[in-house]
Amino acid sequence: MEYDEKSRYIELNMGPQHPSTHGVLRLRLTLDGETVKKVEPIIGYLHRNAEKICELDFYCDALIYFDRMDYVGAMNMEVGYLEAAEKLLNIEPPERVKWIRVIMAELNRIASHLVWAGAFGLDLGMLTPFFYVFEEREKILNLFTEICGSRQETNYMSIGGVYQDFNDKIIFRIREFLDEFPKKLEEVYNLFIKNDIFISRTKDIGILEPEIALSYGVTGPMLRASGIPYDVRKDEPYLVYDRVNFTVPISKKKDVLARFIVRFEEMRQSVKIVKQALDKLPDGPFFNPKAKKSLMIRLRGEGDVYARTESTKGEFGVYMVGDGSVKPYRVHVRSPAFKNLSVLPYLSKDVLIADMVAISGSIDLVFGEVDR
Amino acid sequence: MNLLTRIALILGFLGHYPAYILAYIIETLIVLIFAVVVVAGMVYFFRKYMARVQMRIGPNRVGKYGVLQVMADGLKLIQKESIMPQGRDDLPYKVAPLIIFIALIMGFVFIPYGPLAWLGTLTVTHSDVSLVIMFALIAIMPIGELLSGIVSNNKYAVLGSLRGVAKDISFEVPMMLSVLAIVMMASATKGISPLDLNGIVQAQNIPFAILEPLGFFVFLISMAARASYSPFDMGESDSELVTGNTTEYSGLRFGMFYLGLFGTIFLGSMILSTMYLGGYNGPFVDDLGFIWLLIKTMVIVVISLTIWLSMPRVRIDKFVTFGWKYLLPISFINLILTGFLVLGGIS
Amino acid sequence: MIEVKEVEEPRRIPIIGSIGGMYTVFKHLFKKPVTVQYPEEKENQGDRFRFRIYLSTDDCVGCTLCEQVCPNLTITMVSLDKENPRNKRKIYPAVNFGTCTVCRNCEEICPTDAIYLKDVFETSRTKNSFFYSPTELEKNEDEVRR
Numbered sequence: 114m115e116y117d118e119k120s121r122y123i124e125l126n127m128g129p130q131h132p133s134t135h136g137v138l139r140l141r142l143t144l145d146g147e148t149v150k151k152v153e154p155i156i157g158y159l160h161r162n163a164e165k166i167c168e169l170d171f172y173c174d175a176l177i178y179f180d181r182m183d184y185v186g187a188m189n190m191e192v193g194y195l196e197a198a199e200k201l202l203n204i205e206p207p208e209r210v211k212w213i214r215v216i217m218a219e220l221n222r223i224a225s226h227l228v229w230a231g232a233f234g235l236d237l238g239m240l241t242p243f244f245y246v247f248e249e250r251e252k253i254l255n256l257f258t259e260i261c262g263s264r265q266e267t268n269y270m271s272i273g274g275v276y277q278d279f280n281d282k283i284i285f286r287i288r289e290f291l292d293e294f295p296k297k298l299e300e301v302y303n304l305f306i307k308n309d310i311f312i313s314r315t316k317d318i319g320i321l322e323p324e325i326a327l328s329y330g331v332t333g334p335m336l337r338a339s340g341i342p343y344d345v346r347k348d349e350p351y352l353v354y355d356r357v358n359f360t361v362p363i364s365k366k367k368d369v370l371a372r373f374i375v376r377f378e379e380m381r382q383s384v385k386i387v388k389q390a391l392d393k394l395p396d397g398p399f400f401n402p403k404a405k406k407s408l409m410i411r412l413r414g415e416g417d418v419y420a421r422t423e424s425t426k427g428e429f430g431v432y433m434v435g436d437g438s439v440k441p442y443r444v445h446v447r448s449p450a451f452k453n454l455s456v457l458p459y460l461s462k463d464v465l466i467a468d469m470v471a472i473s474g475s476i477d478l479v480f481g482e483v484d485r
Numbered sequence: 486m487n488l489l490t491r492i493a494l495i496l497g498f499l500g501h502y503p504a505y506i507l508a509y510i511i512e513t514l515i516v517l518i519f520a521v522v523v524v525a526g527m528v529y530f531f532r533k534y535m536a537r538v539q540m541r542i543g544p545n546r547v548g549k550y551g552v553l554q555v556m557a558d559g560l561k562l563i564q565k566e567s568i569m570p571q572g573r574d575d576l577p578y579k580v581a582p583l584i585i586f587i588a589l590i591m592g593f594v595f596i597p598y599g600p601l602a603w604l605g606t607l608t609v610t611h612s613d614v615s616l617v618i619m620f621a622l623i624a625i626m627p628i629g630e631l632l633s634g635i636v637s638n639n640k641y642a643v644l645g646s647l648r649g650v651a652k653d654i655s656f657e658v659p660m661m662l663s664v665l666a667i668v669m670m671a672s673a674t675k676g677i678s679p680l681d682l683n684g685i686v687q688a689q690n691i692p693f694a695i696l697e698p699l700g701f702f703v704f705l706i707s708m709a710a711r712a713s714y715s716p717f718d719m720g721e722s723d724s725e726l727v728t729g730n731t732t733e734y735s736g737l738r739f740g741m742f743y744l745g746l747f748g749t750i751f752l753g754s755m756i757l758s759t760m761y762l763g764g765y766n767g768p769f770v771d772d773l774g775f776i777w778l779l780i781k782t783m784v785i786v787v788i789s790l791t792i793w794l795s796m797p798r799v800r801i802d803k804f805v806t807f808g809w810k811y812l813l814p815i816s817f818i819n820l821i822l823t824g825f826l827v828l829g830g831i832s
Numbered sequence: 833m834i835e836v837k838e839v840e841e842p843r844r845i846p847i848i849g850s851i852g853g854m855y856t857v858f859k860h861l862f863k864k865p866v867t868v869q870y871p872e873e874k875e876n877q878g879d880r881f882r883f884r885i886y887l888s889t890d891d892c893v894g895c896t897l898c899e900q901v902c903p904n905l906t907i908t909m910v911s912l913d914k915e916n917p918r919n920k921r922k923i924y925p926a927v928n929f930g931t932c933t934v935c936r937n938c939e940e941i942c943p944t945d946a947i948y949l950k951d952v953f954e955t956s957r958t959k960n961s962f963f964y965s966p967t968e969l970e971k972n973e974d975e976v977r978r
Contacts (some may be wrong), residue, residue: 125640132723146803147644174903177935220839236724238715238798241857244539248866255878262880277880278937304795304856306842307849310716311797316841342836360837370841378839407941410901466644467800470725538857542865795857796850 122150129158135232138454138473138479142466147468152458156451159484166446172198172224173272173409175444180266182448183482185228186425188221190482191270196351196420197431201441202412204273209397211352213275216287216390217260218352219383223294224253226376229477233373234305236474237314246302252290259283272412274400284391291384298384302377307397315370319460319472322367329459332451333427334379335476338371345423349393357389369475376477378475413437426450426477450482487606488512503601516609520593521740524748525555527786531747534790549709559740567736572637581636582734584629588622589748595619596755597683598764599774605667607775615682619756626749627653630713630720633742634730645729649720651814654709655808660707662816663700666823667760673827695762695775696826699819701761703812708753709789710804712746716796719804755786755790882949883934885927887969891946894919898938898947906932912966924966929955 128139137158143151145470163182167175175198179190192214201205227250231243254264260283261269261276269276305311321331323339336343344361346354364371390393404412414435421430427449436442453476459467492508499507529544529552534724536543544551569578595615598607627649634646668679670693677684694701710717721729731742758764758781767775799807869887889912899907909923916922924945925938938947952973955962967974 123640125644132727144644147647152970170903171901174901174935177903177933234797238533238718238722238724239796239862240715241539241794243861244541248540251866258881259878260880261937262878262882263934266933268933271940289720300856303849304853307844308796308853309844309846309850310799313803314797314800347835360835360908362837364839366841371839374839374841378837383893405940407897407943409937409941410897435930465802467719467722467798468727534861537861537865540860540863542867542869545869640960791854791858795854 121145132235135478137472137484138471138478138480140473142469144466147463147465149461149466150296152461152469154454154457156454156480156483159480161485163485164444164446168441171276171410171439172202172412172414172441173404176271176443177266177268180268181481182402182446182485183225183424183426183450183479184235185479186221186225187266188217188269189225189422189424189429191268192218192352193420193422193424193429193431195270195272196422197418197433198272198414200418200420201414201416201435202272202404203414204401204412206273206401207398208395208485210274210399210401212390212394213279213399214270215352216279216359216387216394216456217257217269217356219386220253220256220287222383222425224250225477226380226431227253229376230301230305230373233471233474235471237311239305239311242301242304245297245304247295249294249301252294252411256283256286258285271400271404272409273404274398278399279394284394287387287391295381295384298377298380305373312370314467314471315475316368317392318369318464318468319475320367321456321460325459326456329456331456332449332452333423333425333477334372334375334428335453335456337361338375339367340365343428344421345421345428349421351422353390354386356393357386359386369471372475390416410439413439414441421447424449426479426482427453446485448482448485450476450478451485454478454483487608488515488604491603491605496629512609516594517590519583520590520748523593523751524589524744525559526645527747527751528555528558530745530786531750531790534787535794538791538794556822557777562740563737565736570638570733572638573733577632577636581629581736581739582745584632585626585745586741586748588625588629589745589752592619592622595622595682596752597686597759599686599766599770599778600773602772603674611683612681613678614680616664616668616680616685619682620661624657626711626745629745630730633734634720637730637733639733641726641732642730645720645722645726645732645739648722648726649713649730651801651805652717652719655805656707656710656812659703659808659812659816661709662813662820663697663703664760664831665818666697666700666816669820669827670696682759683763684767685760689763689766692761692763692766697761697819697823699815699822701757703816704757704761705785706812708757709792710790712749712753714750714789714793715747716792716799717804718798719801722798724798740781750789751782751786754782754789757785758782856926876953877953881951881953882936882939882950883936884950884955884973885929885932885964885969886948886950887925887966888946888948889914889919889924889966889970890916891944892916892919892922892924892966893944893946894923896923897941897943898925901937901941903935904931904933904938909936910966925962925969926966927969929962929964 123144125142125144127142129137139155141153141155142149163178166178175195176191179194180187183190227246231246234242258264258269261267321339323341326336326339340363342361342363347361358381362375363376415437417434419430419432421428429449430447432445433441434443457473460472489508489512492511493504496504496507533543544554547553547557594609595618600606630649631646634642667685671685671688672679674688677687713720721731731739734742758778762781765778767777896909899909906928907925910926911922912924936949939949955973
């Protein structure tokens with residue numbers, strides 16, 4: 114019988130409707146039995162043309178499209194856009210606004226990492242921790258409702274300010290949350306990390322060498338888990354990150370477990386940051402009058418800027434060109450999840466399907482951001 | 486006095502033979518109803534337990550506390566159109582869920598239920614080899630899983646079936662070795678037949694779980710793997726293979742697989758409590774034997790469900806390694822220890 | 833200098849750790865459920881929660897700023913026959929709630945505070961259109977449904 118190279122492998126299509134693909138990722142797998150020989154991610158099922166839509170509207174309107182990019186960590190997207198837009202439009206936010214933005218971004222970073230942990234647990238077959246982390250996330254979202262008026266796509270920040278100010282009740286409630294949260298976090302952390310099966314599923318799986326990570330443009334917790342201490346909050350501080358005290362967690366283990374541990378340590382650091390920011394929160398106005406009321410559609414910018422921020426997934430860059438009109442000429446987004454996804458085919462060569470699922474879960478994919 | 490004679494006595498006005506024939510039929514019906522009710526109750530219990538553990542409420546709309554939810558779901562599944570894949574092998578595709586379901590229901594016949602109040606012993610069948618029949622029935626179930634995966638013309642299903650086979654061969658040998666230890670233990674007691682589950686229960690003055698903790702551990706893991714819930718649900722791992730071998734099933738056939746899963750958990754827990762925890766033995770055994778069996782079973786069920794809800798899935802190659810490299814030696818050690826126990830005359 | 837902390841995998845005892853996880857899960861059995869049974873009980877939404885757009889046609893001057901600032905063409909100006917000395921062109925905003933993202937830019941930009949949002953969020957309808965005319969925007973939700 115003639116040996117046929119083609120019939121040796123199974124072609125398997127995973128997604129876009131599949132329980133483990135976090136939205137609409139489609140993977141074309143080439144399998145040799147259970148072993149994955151080749152992975153080809155196919156993206157674009159959630160493409161909404163956000164970058165182009167931003168060019169069609171005023172500077173203040175683009176914000177809602179950024180909310181919907183990384184919808185799990187919307188605050189970080191808003192911070193990223195406003196860093197660029199405020200630089201382009203020459204509008205300096207007041208001091209209080211900067212601190213408020215740090216608080217909101219870090220709270221949302223906690224929420225985003227919690228969702229990741231829950232979804233990662235589901236990928237591995239753990240049903241219950243998902244609900245525990247969502248309970249905690251729900252508390253953060255309730256805080257957001259209190260502060261911003263909506264839960265997820267908040268549109269809280271605006272150019273040169275925020276939608277509404279913090280008051281004593283809100284600060285009290287955030288403090289209350291922060292006091293209880295670390296205990297719950299440790300409980301969930303132990304639920305995962307003390308489990309033998311969890312360790313056996315994640316340890317030494319999906320090893321990402323630092324050189325490879327750099328050459329693929331991987332950033333964020335993925336890169337830090339590979340041992341490179343790169344964090345935009347430290348390397349090129351924006352807002353007031355140079356005035357708060359926190360450490361950058363790294364791990365030299367480079368595997369899926371390292372990414373898990375790094376993300377949980379980041380949550381602890383975020384708690385630290387929020388506590389400091391609440392202590393240091395200065396008084397003052399919560400908006401810049403140059404971009405308030407009907408002035409907000411008369412903002413004009415000229416030139417080009419690139420601003421980078423540390424979103425929950427990694428380095429989030431926004432490149433904007435203004436041509437002197439009330440609308441941006443070009444908005445380009447460097448989305449970290451997209452760059453991180455590009456390393457998946459490298460990582461899941463010659464691993465089992467189960468490992469491939471664990472690796473793709475450890476990347477923290479949010480498809481609003483990958484497809485934009 | 487057992488259930489059959491009790492019914493026959495009640496029907497005594499019909500004459501001797503008609504009363505017994507009718508009693509047999511009624512007893513069969515009772516067992517069938519018991520099996521189905523227990524399996525449905527298991528589904529309800531699982532949903533409620535899972536919900537409460539996850540800080541949800543669970544089913545609470547249909548009936549008081551949602552007790553009729555399972556019935557409503559069953560009705561829905563019966564009414565639903567059964568969508569069948571193209572290119573299937575028709576007969577095995579339709580037979581596969583039946584194999585699992587029938588084997589499961591038949592398994593309930595051979596359990597020694599023990600006495601309950603004035604009804605006498607509820608045990609249905611007395612067979613000298615009920616242990617062998619029970620494990621034969623348990624060994625039939627994988628055939629259904631295997632068939633369903635292979636014939637439904639779906640790559641996920643085939644992968645799920647292959648995993649199921651790999652899983653089955655790696656836990657069944659240790660399982661049978663630990664059963665062998667039980668038989669050795671029981672045969673040391675005079676005057677009972679060691680292959681009869683009833684005899685095994687009677688032999689347990691001390692529950693075998695205390696005498697053979699290793700065997701208990703092996704058998705617990707084997708029953709978890711047999712029912713194939715997390716951490717041993719590689720065959721139908723929902724985040725990898727959609728639902729593995731049952732991917733292409735819908736409607737009533739899917740319902741059979743679903744009930745099969747929960748029924749196997751309950752049946753496995755019942756076998757476990759019969760063989761290792763002393764079955765219906767307990768204080769006031771003549772009146773409350775059946776209740777003791779149920780209590781022991783429910784404890785095992787709760788433990789199983791907690792394992793299910795708190796553990797991630799084992800990777801298939803790790804499980805095969807675990808089965809052959811750890812479970813098998815453990816069950817051999819258990820066998821040797823049991824040999825010493827039997828020779829020492831402890832049981 | 834970046835402050836770096838190398839995180840390590842915590843120590844754990846095999847099997848005992850897993851049983852500890854099982855205990856943690858089991859412990860939650862005795863906690864109160866956190867879910868809200870929606871139609872019967874409703875969660876407190878907070879003071880700043882906004883959803884439904886209201887319009888006061890007496891105050892509206894027809895400046896079309898809300899239409900301009902609306903990011904996704906949710907607000908369109910329609911003409912309405914109503915005597916209003918300040919609104920000579922007789923155009924008023926109409927809202928399609930099917931596309932509204934609750935960005936609150938219209939509320940922010942309105943020079944006369946004619947357009948404002950409230951915390952009513954039960955705006956489901958049986959007809960297949962979420963288009964609210966200016967007169968409907970003035971009314972409450974149950975009046976509109978009638």
